[in-house]
Every structure is written in C-alpha cells, then in structure tokens.
Amino acid sequence: xxxxxxxxxxxxxxxxxxxxxxxxxxxxxxxxxxxxxxxxxxxxxxxxxxxxxxxxxxxxxxxxxxxxxxxxxxxxxxxxxxxxxxxxxxxxxxxxxxxxxxxxxxxxxxxxxxxxxxxxxxxxxxxxxxxxxxxxxxxxxx
Amino acid sequence: xxxxxxxxxxxxxxxxxxxxxxxxxxxxxxxxxxxxxxxxxxxxxxxxxxxxxxxxxxxxxxxxxxxxxxxxxxxxxxxxxxxxxxxxxxxxxxxxxxxxxxxxxxxxxxxxxxxxxxxxxxxxxxxxxxxxxxxxxxxxxxxxxxxxxxxxxxxxxxxxxxxxxxxxxxxxxxxxxxxxxxxxxxxxxxxxxxxxxxxxxxxxxxxxxxxxxxxxxxxxxxxxxxxxxxxxxxxxxxxxxxxxxxxxxxxxxxxxxxxxxxxxx
Numbered sequence: 001x002x003x004x005x006x007x008x009x010x011x012x013x014x015x016x017x018x019x020x021x022x023x024x025x026x027x028x029x030x031x032x033x034x035x036x037x038x039x040x041x042x043x044x045x046x047x048x049x050x051x052x053x054x055x056x057x058x059x060x061x062x063x064x065x066x067x068x069x070x071x072x073x074x075x076x077x078x079x080x081x082x083x084x085x086x087x088x089x090x091x092x093x094x095x096x097x098x099x100x101x102x103x104x105x106x107x108x109x110x111x112x113x114x115x116x117x118x119x120x121x122x123x124x125x126x127x128x129x130x131x132x133x134x135x136x137x138x139x140x141x142x
Numbered sequence: 143x144x145x146x147x148x149x150x151x152x153x154x155x156x157x158x159x160x161x162x163x164x165x166x167x168x169x170x171x172x173x174x175x176x177x178x179x180x181x182x183x184x185x186x187x188x189x190x191x192x193x194x195x196x197x198x199x200x201x202x203x204x205x206x207x208x209x210x211x212x213x214x215x216x217x218x219x220x221x222x223x224x225x226x227x228x229x230x231x232x233x234x235x236x237x238x239x240x241x242x243x244x245x246x247x248x249x250x251x252x253x254x255x256x257x258x259x260x261x262x263x264x265x266x267x268x269x270x271x272x273x274x275x276x277x278x279x280x281x282x283x284x285x286x287x288x289x290x291x292x293x294x295x296x297x298x299x300x301x302x303x304x305x306x307x308x309x310x311x312x313x314x315x316x317x318x319x320x321x322x323x324x325x326x327x328x329x330x331x332x333x334x335x336x337x338x339x340x341x342x343x344x345x346x347x348x349x350x351x352x353x354x355x356x357x358x359x360x361x362x363x364x365x366x367x368x369x370x371x372x373x374x375x376x377x378x379x380x381x382x383x384x385x386x387x388x389x390x391x392x393x394x395x396x397x398x399x400x401x402x403x404x405x406x407x
Contacts, residue, residue, distance in 0.1 A: 043206060044265070045337040045399055046199035052401045108401065110335025116268055 022087045026136065029129050030094045031078050033139050036121045037105050045108060053104060060100050069093060091136040098138050115141065149343075149395060153387050160383060167370055174370045176231065178379050183224035185386035190217035192393025196340075199397065205264030210396070212257035213344070217389060219250025240306070251314070251351075254389075255321040258344065262324040267331045274327060281323045288315060288356060295360070311359035318352035336399055343392035347385045354381025 034057065042050035058074045067073060070083035070090075075097075083090055106114050118141055125133065133139055160181065167174050193214035200207035223246040230237045237243060289312070296308065325345040332338025357378035361367025367375050 041337075042201065043204050046196075046206070046396070047201060048199055049336070049399050049401065056401055104401070106335075108336045110331070110333035110338060112269065112331050112333055113265070113335060113337075116266075 019087050020082070020084060022132070023084065023090050024082045025129060025132050026087065026090055026094055026138065027078055027082050029125070029133055029138055030098065032125070032129070033098060033121065034075070034101060036117065037101060040113070040117045041105065041108055044113070049108065053101075053108065056104060057097065057101055061097055064093075064096065066093070066097075091138070094138045095136065099140075102140075149391050153384070153391060156387065157380065157384055161380065164370060164376055164379070171368075171370045176228075178369055178383070179224060179228050179231070181383055182386060183221055183228060185383065185390055186217055186221040186224050189386055189390035189393060190214050190221050192390055192397060193217055196393045196396040205260065209257045209261045209264065210393070212253050212260060213389075213393075216250045216253030216255075216257065219246050219253060220386075223247040223250060240310075244310075248310075251317070255317055255348075258321045258325045258328075258348065261341070262328050265328060265331065267327050269327060269331050273330055277323060277326050277330065281319050281326075285316065285319050292360075295363070299364075307359065307363065311355070314355045314359075315352060318348055318355065322348045322352065336401070339399065340392045340396040343388045343395055347388035347392065350381050350385035350388060354378050354385055357381060 034054075038050050038054060041053050054076075058076070061075050066075065070085060070093075072078065072081060072083060102114065102118075105117075109117065118139060122130065122133070122139060122141070163177065164174065191214075193210050197207045197210035197214060200210070223243050226243045226246065227237070230241075230243065292308075292311070322345060325341060325348060329338055329341055329345060332341065354377070357374055358367060358381075361374045361378055366372060367378060369375055369379055
C-alpha cells in the first residue's frame with residue numbers, strides 16, 4: 001500500500017475514501033517527522049540512542065492505546081499499513097505522540113538543535129502535507 | 143541518568159589521590175616522575191581506546207564517526223608520545239628539543255583539535271551573533287592576558303627564551319583557545335541536551351591542556367619545571383593528567399549515553 005498514491009486521485013471520493021486519504025497523509029506526516037528525528041539523533045548521539053528513542057516512543061504508543069485504536073502492533077507497522085480510523089481520532093493520537101517525541105528529543109538534542117531540525121523538516125515538506133500539518137498541528141515549533 | 147555524578151566523582155577522586163602522592167612523595171621525586179608519566183600514557187591510551195570505540199556507534203559516513211576517529215587517532219599519537227618519553231627515561235638518554243616525543247605530541251594534538259573543529263562544522267551550529275561575540279570576547283580576553291604575561295616575561299628576561307620554544311608555546315595556546323572557542327559554541331548550541339555531555343568533558347580537557355601547556359612552557363623557560371618540586375610544576379602535571387582523564391571520560395560518556403527510562407522522568 002502506498003501513502004502518496006491516494007493524494008493524487010482526482011476523482012471525487014466517498015466519505016470513507018476521503019477519510020482514508022487524510023489518514024494516509026497524516027500517517028505520512030507523522031512517519032516523516034519520526035524518521036527525521038531518528039536520523040538527527042543517530043547522527044549526533046549514535047545509533048544506540050536512536051534505537052532507545054524509537055523503543056521509548058513505541059512504549060509510549062503502546063501505553064496510550066495505539067494497538068486498540070488502530071489495530072497495528074506498533075509504530076513501525078506504519079511503514080506497511082495505514083490505520084483506518086476516524087481522521088479526528090487519528091490526528092489527536094498523532095498530535096499526542098508527536099508532542100511526546102518532541103519532549104524526548106528536546107532532552108536528547110537540546111532546544112536549539114531540535115528547533116533547527118523541525119524548521120528544516122517543515123520547510124522541506126511537500127505542500128499538501130505541510131497544509132495538513134497546518135490544519136491539524138501535528139508538528140509544532142513551540 | 144541516575145549515575146551522572148559517578149564519572150566526575152571518579153575523576154576528582156583519582157586526581158585527589160594523585161595530589162596526595164604529589165605532595166607526599168613516599169618513594170621520592172624520581173618515582174613520582176615515572177608514576178606521573180605512566181599515568182599520562184595510561185590515561186591517553188584509555189582515551190584513545192574509548193574514542194575509537196565511540197566512533198563505532200555511528201553509521202559509516204556520518205560526520206560524528208569521523209570526529210571520534212580523528213579524536214581517537216590524536217589520542218593514539220599522544221599515547222605514543224608519552225610512551226616514547228618513558229622509553230627515553232628507561233634507557234637513560236637525554237631528550238633533545240624538539241625530539242620525536244614533541245613531534246608525535248604535536249601531530250596528535252592537531253588531530254585532537256581537528257576533531258573538535260569537524261564537530262562544529264558538521265553540526266552547522268546556529269547561535270545568535272550576540273552569543274558568539276560574547277564567547278569570542280571571553281576567549282580573546284583570556285588569550286590577551288596570557289600573551290601579555292608571556293611577552294612581559296620575555297621582555298623582563300631577554301635571551302632566556304628561545305624563539306622556537308616561544309613559537310611552539312604560542313601555537314599551542316592559540317590552537318587550544320581557538321578550538322575551545324568553537325567547542326564552546328557547540329556546547330551552547332547543544333544547551334542541556336544529552337548529546338552535549340561528552341563535549342563538556344572534551345572542552346574541559348582542551349582547556350586543561352591549555353593550562354598544563356602554559357604552566358609547562360613557563361616552567362621550562364624559567365627552569366622551574368621539575369615534577370614534584372613546586373606549585374607551577376604541580377599545575378602542569380595535574381593539568382595534563384586531568385586533561386587526559388577528561389578526554390577518556392568524554393569517550394566513556396559518549397558510549398554510555400542513555401535516555402532516562404520512563405519511570406525516571
């Protein structure tokens with residue numbers, strides 16, 4: 001299953017289809033965000049620290065109902081499957097997880113490196129995903 | 143996280159033991175001299191091993207891997223230099239100036255300094271102009287004070303200091319402080335971040351090399367540097383020893399960086 005494919009469909013979608021498209025794009029945004037953080041942590045603190053970050057984020061997700069809400073075992077499964085749930089619920093889940101990831105990254109990288117990482121990431125987002133981020137506020141600079 | 147105090151406490155404890163030995167000298171000044179240089183070599187070797195091991199936790203191609211490799215290579219050269227000094231001492235040969243000991247130390251130190259510059263460049267440190275200027279002013283102030291003292295001493299004692307020695311000392315001082323300036327900017331950028339911890343030790347190490355180097359240079363010019371004989375020699379020896387220890391601690395901290403577990407938050 002592809003994340004991007006659904007965004008380029010021109011034909012009108014039924015509400016279920018539209019929900020799935022936004023879920024896919026939100027999942028893409030969240031995956032890009034986590035991947036970017038993992039890259040920077042691995043680059044500055046080493047791979048073991050990045051692995052710990054991923055583990056801790058997964059632990060947080062498990063504790064906060066990821067499997068119950070989405071039916072996926074952990075966050076890594078996002079690479080292969082898109083959760084099919086109400087977009088508002090999924091957005092609030094990603095907002096919460098992203099805030100936790102940011103809090104954790106702030107401890108690892110410090111405020112300034114985190115901020116510059118986020119600015120670079122947000123600047124390079126595809127326009128439709130950037131728009132989605134503005135709408136749902138998954139990745140925030142503050 | 144819970145044992146963040148352990149490394150500095152161990153370093154302070156070891157330096158305390160060395161300080162007591164330095165003052166007490168139970169087996170005389172000669173033994174203290176050998177113990178001092180064996181400790182230099184052992185700590186430099188430890189720093190070298192830990193730095194090279196630390197490079198392994200970064201993926202190939204990542205700048206931090208090269209940073210730690212350069213630091214480890216530099217420390218290896220310093221280890222060789224310290225070991226060569228011991229060899230000269232054991233065979234009873236006088237050490238000329240400059241000798242292979244000085245050359246290998248000089249080469250090693252370039253690599254150590256280069257690693258800190260590389261780290262600064264790789265991070266693309268972005269801090270405000272005001273902060274940069276503040277740090278620069280602090281380092282320039284220190285540099286001017288020390289250079290003023292050196293020049294004052296030379297003018298007061300013409301002919302005592304060889305030009306070669308003066309140039310080498312100035313090179314180390316400017317190199318040390320220049321790199322310490324960049325390392326300080328890196329640390330300011332990291333702020334309270336976990337990844338800045340090893341660099342606090344490495345920056346302290348560079349600053350102590352500068353202190354030890356200055357005391358050693360001044361002591362050599364004035365013929366006052368004799369291990370265990372006076373305060374100035376103590377500053378040089380303790381400066382170098384603590385610099386090597388802190389370099390080793392930097393590698394150790396990098397290798398053992400851990401996130402606080404959920405229940406520790």
